[in-house]
Amino acid sequence: MSQVFGADLFSELDRLQRQMADVFGGFPSSIRSGRSGAFPPVNIGSTDDTIEIVAFAPGLKRENLEVSIDKGLLTISGERGPSYADDSPDSKRYARERFVGSFRRVIELPQSADPDKVQARYANGCLSISVGKREASKARTIAVQ
Numbered sequence: 001m002s003q004v005f006g007a008d009l010f011s012e013l014d015r016l017q018r019q020m021a022d023v024f025g026g027f028p029s030s031i032r033s034g035r036s037g038a039f040p041p042v043n044i045g046s047t048d049d050t051i052e053i054v055a056f057a058p059g060l061k062r063e064n065l066e067v068s069i070d071k072g073l074l075t076i077s078g079e080r081g082p083s084y085a086d087d088s089p090d091s092k093r094y095a096r097e098r099f100v101g102s103f104r105r106v107i108e109l110p111q112s113a114d115p116d117k118v119q120a121r122y123a124n125g126c127l128s129i130s131v132g133k134r135e136a137s138k139a140r141t142i143a144v145q
Contacts, residue, residue, distance in 0.1 A: 014096055039099040040076065040127070044107065048139065051113055051131040055105065058125030059083070059098075067120045067129060072113065076127065077104040 040057035055076050057065070065078040079102045109131060117132025 011093065014093075038105065039080075039103045040105060042076075042105065042107065046133075049133055051109060051133065053107060053129040053131070055127040055129070056125065057122075057127055060122070060125075062122045065122060065127060067118070067127070069109070069115045069118055069131070072109050072111070072115075074107045074109055074118075074129065074131065075104060076107075076129075078102070 040055040042056070043054045045052045053074065057078070057080070060078060060080055064080070065076070068075045068077075080100055082100050083098065112133045114132045114134045118129065120127060120129045122128075
């Protein structure tokens with residue numbers, strides 16, 4: 001069996017699983033759906049005044065994160081290094097579920113988003129982004145005369 005799959009069967013199975021996920025993962029159809037395993041995973045919601053995005057990215061340094069907005073697209077990018085256990089040349093890896101490497105998530109914002117009203121904060125492994133809504137898009141009550 002080691003001749004067919006190489007010396008490390010678990011590494012081969014891990015590689016095959018990642019390839020299958022890439023092939024059958026599909027493409028997102030809206031900001032509410034995404035490919036399984038995309039990093040960082042996000043929650044997206046809204047209030048009357050803001051669009052709230054929370055990206056779950058533990059183990060990152062604030063200076064390794066970048067948030068930008070252009071033409072209605074919010075981009076979260078950065079890089080996540082290996083954990084200390086991955087650095088050892090003597091260790092064999094049987095499974096790898098923690099994402100390592102550079103990443104980029106692009107989220108299409110609704111037309112009501114105001115690109116001049118964006119705040120981002122990273123704490124406890126969560127990147128919280130708040131995007132204000134344009135005044136013209138907010139609900140208002142019209143007096144009936």
